[in-house]
Every structure is written in structure tokens, then in C-alpha cells.
Amino acid sequence: MQLKIGIEVHGYIFVDAKLFCNCRIDAEASPNTTICPVCTSQPGSKPMLPNKDALDRIIAIAQFLGCSLNSRLLFQRKHYSWPDLPSGYQRTISGTYSSPVGVNGNFLGIGIEEVHLEEDPARWDPETGFVDYNRSGYPLVEIVTKPDFTSAEQVREWLKRLITTLGYIRAVNPDSGIKCDVNISISPDFSRVEVKNVNSLKSIVSAINYEAKRQEKLVSSGRRVELETRAWVEQLQETVFMRKKELAMDYMFIPEPDLPAIHVSERYAASIRKALPEKPHEKMERYIGKLRIDRADAEILSSEILLADLFERVAAKVNPVLAARWLRRELLRVLNYNKKELQDLEFDESHIIQLLRLVEQGRITDEVGKKILEKLADKPFDVEAYVKDEGLLVLSDVSELERLCDEAVNSNRKAVSDYMKGEEKALNFIVGQVIARTKGRADPRKVREIILSRVALHK
Ligand SMILES: [Zn+2]
Numbered sequence: 001m002q003l004k005i006g007i008e009v010h011g012y013i014f015v016d017a018k019l020f021c022n023c024r025i026d027a028e029a030s031p032n033t034t035i036c037p038v039c040t041s042q043p044g045s046k047p048m049l050p051n052k053d054a055l056d057r058i059i060a061i062a063q064f065l066g067c068s069l070n071s072r073l074l075f076q077r078k079h080y081s082w083p084d085l086p087s088g089y090q091r092t093i094s095g096t097y098s099s100p101v102g103v104n105g106n107f108l109g110i111g112i113e114e115v116h117l118e119e120d121p122a123r124w125d126p127e128t129g130f131v132d133y134n135r136s137g138y139p140l141v142e143i144v145t146k147p148d149f150t151s152a153e154q155v156r157e158w159l160k161r162l163i164t165t166l167g168y169i170r171a172v173n174p175d176s177g178i179k180c181d182v183n184i185s186i187s188p189d190f191s192r193v194e195v196k197n198v199n200s201l202k203s204i205v206s207a208i209n210y211e212a213k214r215q216e217k218l219v220s221s222g223r224r225v226e227l228e229t230r231a232w233v234e235q236l237q238e239t240v241f242m243r244k245k246e247l248a249m250d251y252m253f254i255p256e257p258d259l260p261a262i263h264v265s266e267r268y269a270a271s272i273r274k275a276l277p278e279k280p281h282e283k284m285e286r287y288i289g290k291l292r293i294d295r296a297d298a299e300i301l302s303s304e305i306l307l308a309d310l311f312e313r314v315a316a317k318v319n320p321v322l323a324a325r326w327l328r329r330e331l332l333r334v335l336n337y338n339k340k341e342l343q344d345l346e347f348d349e350s351h352i353i354q355l356l357r358l359v360e361q362g363r364i365t366d367e368v369g370k371k372i373l374e375k376l377a378d379k380p381f382d383v384e385a386y387v388k389d390e391g392l393l394v395l396s397d398v399s400e401l402e403r404l405c406d407e408a409v410n411s412n413r414k415a416v417s418d419y420m421k422g423e424e425k426a427l428n429f430i431v432g433q434v435i436a437r438t439k440g441r442a443d444p445r446k447v448r449e450i451i452l453s454r455v456a457l458h459k
Contacts, residue, residue: 001219003212005155006113006147006183006192007204010140011166012120012176013057018137019119020047020091020259027176031132039137041087046258050075054117054139056272057171059264061141062102062115063273064169070099071264073117075256083131084121092118094142095253101264107165108281110158111146118142141172147183147192152208155182156201165280168305180204184211186219191227195239198232207232211239283308291320297328306342313349318356326356330370334377347380354383367440368392395441401434404442405450408433416455427451 017024021038037045062069076098077089093101093116105112122136143162149155159178167174179199185192193215198207215225230239278286280302287298301311301324315323331352335342355372358364364372364387372383372392387393395401408430409416418426427448434447 001186001216003150004147004185004192005149005152005208006145007149007155007159008142008144008181008183009159009162010142010179011163011172013054013117013139013141014167014170014173015051015053015057015139017051017053019051019054019117019139020049020137022048023137025138026134029134031130031134033134035133035136040133047091047256050117050259050262051139055262058101058115058117058139058141059269059272060169060276061143061166061171062105063269064165064171064276064279065102065105065107065112065115065143067102067105067112067115069102069264069269071266072099073101073262073264074098075259076253077256078118079252079254082121082124083129084124084136086122086133086136090119090121091256091259092116092142094118095251097253097255108158108161110148113144113146115141115143141166147185152205152212155208156205159201159204161281164303168280168303169276170305182207182211184208184215185225186212186215187225191225193225193227193239194229196229196231196242203232203234206237207239210237214239277305280308287320287324291315291324293321293324297324300328300332304342310342310349310352314352314356317349317353318360322356322360323352326352326359326369326373330373334373337374338377340377345377347376351376351380351383358383358387362443363387363393365394365440365443367435367444368394371440392439392441394443395438401442401446402450404434404437405447405454408437409451409454419455427455 015025018039021036023034023036023039026034038047059069073093074097075091075093076095078092078095079089081088092098094114098116100114100116102115103113105115118140120135120138120140123132123134124130125132149158159180163172163174163178166172177199179197182195182198182204183192184195193211195207195211198204211230218225226244228244229242231242232238233240283302284295284298287293287302288295293301300307302308307327311323311327314327335345352373355369355376359366359369368387372386375381376383412430412433415426415429419430430451431444431447434451435442435444
């Protein structure tokens with residue numbers, strides 16, 4: 001039996017204002033503070049023309065996912081009665097009479113059926129009956145795939161990449177989460193079960209695996225898999241029956257009379273297409289193939305556009321492998337430690353290039369370089385001048401190094417004898433003593449060499 005999975009994923013489009021009014025988008029706002037007559041559907045209120053930024057983003061998404069665009073977009077009213085929808089209908093570029101924004105795309109080998117734009121309903125709490133309208137009118141992208149997935153793990157990996165990619169072009173806010181409906185089938189004719197509202201990558205995997213098992217059990221006991229809609233219940237880790245497909249909701253789609261059709265000209269589409277960056281996985285492959293970067297480094301560097309841009313500017317001036325290692329390990333460590341984002345940093349690539357050139361030429365040790373990077377995160381400064389003023393150049397005086405190593409060997413007799421008994425760590429300890437004495441200015445490989453030659457004399 002072949003498992004086939006298709007998904008419909010919703011993400012929040014990265015814009016400042018709602019789709020049909022000027023209310024701001026702010027996930028932190030207290031309930032019902034970013035609202036107006038339009039997004040709460042007061043009697044007599046009319047939508048404003050759709051948010052231009054949201055349209056730009058949706059056209060960008062459709063093209064980034066390789067879709068062909070429709071040149072005439074029409075909003076529809078999708079009717080249903082639910083407490084989160086005061087007007088009784090949702091405005092969407094989908095449904096019976098619509099032409100979606102984009103069709104027939106492909107992302108990482110998975111077919112994209114369609115991409116469209118719609119507004120989010122409010123947030124209703126069924127326990128208390130409380131409705132928060134802040135979210136009402138947020139622009140959403142819906143991406144519908146073909147049933148091309150064959151495992152839950154594949155869906156998870158693909159979705160992760162999709163979110164990264166759409167975050168990358170600043171089209172979708174990756175921090176706002178996603179909502180997913182999953183279609184799962186094990187029969188050859190794709191008679192499928194739809195599982196509604198699965199809202200995290202982890203739940204998506206659990207829901208698919210649960211549903212595949214449930215359907216297999218039905219089939220092996222000689223029963224049919226019914227076409228139906230089910231809901232994923234997080235607490236039970238199960239899908240439960242919602243409705244039969246024959247009783248599928250009739251949404252009574254009608255064209256939205258308050259909004260004009262939107263014409264997407266080739267010129268408009270092309271201007272957005274031209275501004276789109278290289279896709280993250282294309283970047284990653286280029287880093288690995290052309291720049292010889294380690295796969296793990298390349299994957300992280302290419303996953304965030306600011307980081308990738310910085311890396312490329314630095315790698316143009318210093319050895320790309322060295323740049324990749326320092327940006328991925330050291331820069332990200334410093335950012336993490338200071339709880340800062342890349343865009344918060346005051347220093348730029350010129351500082352990192354100065355620093356890495358010194359490391360590349362062996363004029364400072366890695367140890368000193370790391371400390372300088374930490375200092376740069378506080379406040380930028382001229383790295384060359386700082387190294388000279390503070391006397392941080394690598395300790396190249398061999399007799400001085402030998403003297404320090406002799407001292408370390410003589411005052412750490414226990415470590416020496418531990419090392420002779422086969423304890424590798426004891427040697428690192430002695431090397432560490434010398435490095436500490438020189439405040440990191442000694443080259444650890446040289447120190448190790450000298451100490452080994454001295455220890456050999458003790459044998
Ligand atoms: Zn509003």
C-alpha cells in the first residue's frame with residue numbers, strides 16, 4: 001500500500017497592516033486593541049483596497065515556488081457561520097469561481113497545486129466564548145500541494161525548508177507559526193481523508209502516522225476507507241471524525257462585490273521576480289560545490305539571508321572555509337551569548353575581514369581572535385590597531401615559549417606522570433597552563449610540540 005500525502009499550509013504574510021484596513025499587525029498587542037469597524041465587520045463597513053505589500057508578497061511567493069501567475073485575481077466570499085467570523089464570510093482568492101494567484105509550481109520536487117491569499121478570522125475561545133479580533137483580517141498565504149509526499153518525515157523536512165525559504169524572502173513571518181490541513185490516503189485512487197488544523201511540525205508527523213495506521217487497519221480488516229474530514233486532537237494524539245465528504249460544507253462562494261478584480265500585469269510580476277534572491281538550497285549547494293564549505297556550515301549559513309549575505313562579503317576577501325567556520329561557530333556563539341540578532345550588531349564585514357585576515361596569516365591565535373570577536377559585539381573598533389596596542393600578536397619568540405613550557409612541565413609533575421601513564425587529558429592540561437600564561441597568544445600546536453619534546457626527556 002502506497003502512502004500518499006498532500007498538504008494545505010497557511011502562513012502569516014510578513015506585512016505591517018491587515019489586508020483590508022490599516023490596523024497594524026502586532027502579535028503582542030492586548031486583545032481587541034488593533035481593530036476597527038472594517039476588521040470587526042461593523043454594519044455598513046466596507047473593505048479598503050487590498051494591502052499592496054501583501055499583494056507584492058503573495059506574487060513573490062507564487063513566483064518563488066515556480067507557479068504560473070493568473071493575471072486577474074478576484075476575491076470571493078466564503079460563507080460559514082462560526083463565532084470567529086462576524087460577517088459570516090471570509091474573503092479569499094480561492095473557491096469555486098476563483099482563479100488562484102499562482103498554479104502548477106514546484107518546490108524541492110513537490111508539486112504545488114495552487115497559491116492564494118485570504119484573510120484570517122478572529123480568535124475564538126470555545127471555553128469562555130471570548131473573541132479576540134486582533135487577528136481578524138491578517139493576510140494569509142495558503143499553499144496547496146499535490147499528493148506527492150510518501151512519508152510523514154518527508155512532509156516535515158519539506159515544510160521546514162518551505163518556512164525557511166518564505167522567511168528568507170521576508171514573505172512569511174516564520175515566528176508566527178503555520179496552520180496545516182493534511183490529506184492522507186493509502187489507496188491507489190487517492191480516496192483520501194482530510195485532517196484539519198494540525199498546527200506544528202511535530203503534530204503533523206504524529207497525525208500522518210496515526211492516520212496511515214488507522215487506514216491500514218481498516219483495509220486489512222476488509223473495510224473501506226471513507227472519504228471524510230477528521231480533526232487532530234492533540235491531547236488524545238488521535239484523529240477524530242468531523243464530517244463525511246458527501247456532507248462537505250457548502251460555502252456558497254460568491255464574488256466579493258465590494259472589491260475590484262486585481263490585474264497582475266507581466267511588468268508588475270517581473271519587477272517582483274527580479275528582486276527575488278537565490279533560494280537557500282541553491283545557495284547551500286553553491287557553497288558546498290564552489291566554495292568547498294563543509295555541508296553543516298553551508299546549511300546554517302544559507303538558512304538566513306542576512307547571515308548568508310555577510311558570509312559572502314567576508315568570503316570574497318578571506319579564505320571561504322575559514323570565513324564559514326568563524327561565522328557559523330564563533331559569530332553565532334557570540335550572538336547567542338549576547339542574546340542579539342545579526343541586525344543588532346554595530347560592526348560590519350570590514351571588522352570581521354580584518355580579524356580573519358590576522359587569523360589567516362597566523363598573526364593572532366584562534367583564542368585571541370575569539371576574544372576580539374566577543375569585544376566587537378559590544379562596540380566596534382579598529383582590529384589591527386587594537387591588536388598592536390594590546391600586544392596580542394602571536395608569541396613568536398621561541399626561547400620565551402620554551403621557557404614557559406619548561407616552567408609548566410616542572411610545576412605540574414603530577415600531570416606529566418599521568419600523561420606518561422596514558423592519560424591524554426593531562427597533556428592538554430599542561431598546554432592549557434602555558435596558553436593561559438600568555439593570555440592566549442601562544443600557538444597551541446607549537447606549545448604542544450615543545451611540551452612533548454620535554455616530556456619525552458622524562459621517560
Ligand atoms: Zn481594522
